[in-house]
Amino acid sequence: MSSKDKRRHVRTAFACRIKIAHDSIGELLVKTRDISDGGVFVVLEPEHIPPVGTHLQGQVQGLMEDAPVLMMEVVRVEPAGVGLRFVQDE
Known part of the structure; x- marks a missing residue:
């Protein structure tokens, strides 16, 4: 079974800028490749x-003035970047 078969959410190609932050990488402004729920x-x-x-x-940049800051977890690493899962309040 491929990883695509395991996905619960449909991915949509979507390019926007997102600011990510972590102590190990600081703050980076990066591009998205796709998004899902x-x-x-x-x-x-x-x-x-x-x-x-x-x-x-x-935090998404440039689409709305006060975009929420979301917690995300790295769930997949590829040579081109990372797949991030939105973390619900736990």
Whole structure:
């Protein structure tokens, strides 16, 4: 079974800018590749890719004035970037 078969949410190609922040990488302004109700894939340079399981903050830039800051978890790493899952209040 491929990873696409395991997904609960349909992914939609969507390019926007998102600011991500974590102590290990600081604050970075990155581009998204796709998004779903459950998460987002962001394009990152290899030296900025945090390990799977890392929790970081993200905020969409330029679409609305006061976009919420969301907690996200790295769930997939690829050479082009990382798949982030939106973390619900736990």
